[in-house]
Amino acid sequence: MSSSAETIAVAAKAAFAASQMLPSSERILALDVIKAELEANKDAILAANAEDLKAAQIEVDAGRMSDALLKRLDLGKGDKWDSMLQGVSDVAALSDPTGNVSYARELDDGLKLYRISCPIGVLLVIFEARPEVVVNIAALAIKSGNAAILKGGKESTRTAELLSQAISSGLAKTQLPATYIQTIQTRAEVSSLLALDAHIDLVIPRGSNALVRNIQNNTRIPVMGHADGICAAFLDQSANPAKAVKVVLDSKLNYPAACNALETLIIHEALLTTLWPEVARALLAADVHLQCDPATLHALQSLTPSPTNLSTHVTPATPASYTTEHLSLTLSVLAIPSLAAAIAHINAHSSHHTDTIVTEDQAAASAFCRGVDSAGVFVNASTRFADGFRYGFGTEVGISTGKMHARGPVGLEGLVTYKYVLKGDGDVAGDYGPGKKAFTHKKIDGATAPY
Amino acid sequence: MSSSAETIAVAAKAAFAASQMLPSSERILALDVIKAELEANKDAILAANAEDLKAAQIEVDAGRMSDALLKRLDLGKGDKWDSMLQGVSDVAALSDPTGNVSYARELDDGLKLYRISCPIGVLLVIFEARPEVVVNIAALAIKSGNAAILKGGKESTRTAELLSQAISSGLAKTQLPATYIQTIQTRAEVSSLLALDAHIDLVIPRGSNALVRNIQNNTRIPVMGHADGICAAFLDQSANPAKAVKVVLDSKLNYPAACNALETLIIHEALLTTLWPEVARALLAADVHLQCDPATLHALQSLTPSPTNLSTHVTPATPASYTTEHLSLTLSVLAIPSLAAAIAHINAHSSHHTDTIVTEDQAAASAFCRGVDSAGVFVNASTRFADGFRYGFGTEVGISTGKMHARGPVGLEGLVTYKYVLKGDGDVAGDYGPGKKAFTHKKIDGATAPY
Structure with missing residues (x-):
């Protein structure tokens, strides 16, 4: 076990726990601040991206990298940069995916059940060399209330590092913990993190079938895979x-x-x-x-x-x-x-x-x-x-080729789970059953979260 | 690889594919018929249960089985039998969890996107010795349109066998394939099935933390675990x-x-x-x-x-x-x-x-x-x-202690996923983008499944 991986995972879980007590407005603020940090550092980020592209071109020329991969690296191409920033604003403007009531029933007089959307917890996201994905995923994680640990492709290291710095600078200007979004660099760290199912709630690998299957073979943590598109x-x-x-x-x-x-x-x-x-x-x-x-x-x-x-x-x-x-x-x-x-x-x-x-x-x-x-x-x-x-999801964390939890393009809704909140007044199960009280299961219309 | 396991899994997937082309009314019919078969065989089933209980009492007396486990075995206790049958009727009466539209947008004139609930596919459900679970889970799988492979605890083998026979007899009287619900007896078969991720879509283990973790460690198939309740x-x-x-x-x-x-x-x-x-x-x-x-x-x-x-x-x-x-x-x-x-x-x-x-x-x-x-x-x-x-879910397939897909008591909603259906008229992505057409993302009110 890498102690560094454990430190990262424990910090992520603690950041998640702390964030649960902050209002969601703090997360919107973080997105605004991060967007401003990215804009302020555009020239430096695109310069780093040019370096990554130059190194990649050498690999392509030597036949060690595909042209398809090179094309995905280019953050300056077409409207990619603007799309990336627009994506942050779009995500910030989307309605909060947490705190929504999807099922509400009065089980009996004064005993009310609510199913309320809430963040999943700590996400470990492993993705290919497309550098804008760092920003997309950070925005989706923050908006949906999840802490995240991100690992990008090594080909975009220079770009991703500056993007991550901008995100960290942004978070530091809010009440959210600095470890809410963390980035890691090595596959060894990923391997160590895959063992930490007490701290990490979901692994999202984006890449080849081989990558997704390898991760599925090596962890107990649920995997939302973004594998091949055939x-x-x-x-x-x-x-x-x-x-x-x-x-x-x-x-x-x-x-x-x-x-x-x-x-x-x-x-x-x-x-x-x-x-x-x-x-x-x-x-x-x-x-x-x-x-x-x-x-x-x-x-x-x-x-x-x-x-x-x-x-x-x-x-x-x-x-x-x-x-x-x-x-x-x-x-x-x-x-x-x-x-x-x-x-x-x-x-x-x-x-x-x-x-x-x-x-x-x-x-x-x-x-x-x-x-x-x-x-x-x-x-x-x-x-x-x-x-x-x-x-119409604003942006996406990936396209799930699995069927569980989220399928197809995954936006904010795919990054939340729910919990059941039951509010009573000393109600006990022993009062119900044959010859005793019966459940009413009366639908509560227009219910909102009771906290 | 056990060829028997592969035969079972391939048959389950084929049964699922065939069932997708039948109307959901056929699945309701199956539930009604299965309930009647159970009623007709009540005496024989409870006699088999008494045999299981007798064998279990010997184990308890010898200190090899807990009293808690013995209590869970008893199908004749209190209102268990009636609850089991009522559960089948309740599930049959619940609204169809498939074919529901949870998101509908006009992306542009004449280009309509629908997110429609649909079955997951083939479920592998491993559960403890509570025999009524065979019936609960078969009912939920059939109602939600999933094929299922069931493995119960060995302590309830006699009871489970007769329950399974009643289910099979019921299915044989419908258009659903006879292999829609299959039961297996051995742990070796479970191990072999866990490797067949091309045919099995979800594993639902109910039991100890050790059981759930062991399964999570040994399969790439998503796991919806029902582990300890602490x-x-x-x-x-x-x-x-x-x-x-x-x-x-x-x-x-x-x-x-x-x-x-x-x-x-x-x-x-x-x-x-x-x-x-x-x-x-x-x-x-x-x-x-x-x-x-x-x-x-x-x-x-x-x-x-x-x-x-x-x-x-x-x-x-x-x-x-x-x-x-x-x-x-x-x-x-x-x-x-x-x-x-x-x-x-x-x-x-x-x-x-x-x-x-x-x-x-x-x-x-x-x-x-x-x-x-x-x-x-x-x-x-x-x-x-x-x-x-x-x-208020009618019955449950388990209580998920994980966070993904379904959490807490899992009823019909937890057994469906969704697919995105996009209906166009020769629409292409190249027509959209900066300087070209824009997406409208207009909400379609009251949308129903377009198939």
């Missing part, structure tokens, strides 16, 4: 061709390195010589590599004129194609004979993240939505919509 | 004496073998010579053994006249006293100097099940409710109210 699109027999092309291209091309990008395209076999060639030509023209099963491969090879890039961009699929998160301009393709077969393929091969159907048939849409066992089941819409911002 | 009562400085005596006695004596029975009594030190002696005399008169810290021990030894049973029933506590689930007429007692110290003691020693405060001070009640990190935080009420029936 998202599929199914082109149903009744698919509208224009919608199919639009949805497939956006799902694949809008941001290929994202977990909600399309990795598998499933074609109803009735479309092999009609819609499939049209979709394939559009994908190939956009430089997408296709790993095809025999039927979809044969359909392309039989076309006249031959599609652009056929020889360079179309290859036979292997069984592994359908369980691979490409995160690049590669797409696995297969044909199936029925909607039921598409549902079965998805349930057996997808990562239960987000899958979409393109169809004009309401019955097919309903069967797909009922039958596909994934966090997101979409109809005639791009898989890229699977995202906390887009869903 | 419940505490705190008598605050302002406690009303009559309420204190009533609440403490009921919490301890109403059903000492239950997980929601009182195990630790915490006394504000201002009450050591006033309320404490009164409570202690009542407990001793009821044959309760007290394991006392020095302050509470000294207070009793100083009393004139000496309390009944002082020499036989009052002993010094050890540190282990405060982390022990006695499940018998033994109670651990300590004095503390403040409300804050009581909260800290409970957070460090209780099993986060249910804790109660006796107080007339609203501020103390609020601080206790905010500060105590347990599933149930009660004010002037017996810990024995922590129960799914009493909370």
